[in-house]
Amino acid sequence: MGTWDVGPFDNDTAADFCGDLDAAAAVEREGIVCSALIRVIDNADYLETPESEEAVAAAALVAAHCPGGPPAEPVYGPKEPLPDLTGLRDLALQALDRVMTEPSELLELWDGSHGSSWRAKIRQLQKTLLPQPPGEQLQLI
Template sequence: MGAWSHGPFDNDDAVDFMMELENAPSWETVRAIFDAVLAHDSYIELPEGARAYAAAALITVATGKSDVSAQDIYMTVDAMGPPPDGLVAVAKRALRQITRGDSEIRELYLDSGSYNEWLDTVAEVDKALAV
């Protein structure tokens, strides 16, 4: 994984996801990422897990419950408007899936030595999603 920290936007998969959204802003794209994670009964690959983590954090930015310094995130959120009803609940379920289930992102952070920091950051995103 090309990651430089444990934050939701601090890896290559998240950057790719945000670039896709910047080119075609849509909450349907975000929903599809969560649906892909939730459709797994078994192992979740890294790109799906990293994108779901970033997508959940994006919702917290869109709802004003967190801030991120990257200007392109705000431009994307402005273009998308507010998240549709029900998306927060789906995001929370996807976060649980990548942190408690069998996921490559979880394994990589376990192996990296920054697992607790990653879990703390995921918990902050989850808390910011609280309605």
């Protein structure tokens, strides 16, 4: 596993996932993101690292389309445009919850090294993905 930092795109698996998105036809990209999220959500058994890393990257792509969301990684994220992924917010939240729930290999690996920084990144994505209460929505002038 090649991992160089705690961000959602800071590993080989996520970079490859983004490359696959770029290689896919534009009409297939949302389905690829959705499939990565569902694979993790539907796994009640031991969750392997590669599936988790793809799901975290997919959730980060969804978050990038949300108000106040961090932009996708400019170096390792997809280069080709993605459709509006905000309809996948709930799936992205569920996938991140699953990655953060045992049995999860990625969770175990991060518990051994820089776990608090990685968890903070995941919590930031989760916060971005939560719908904003009506009173807290930004008003455009």
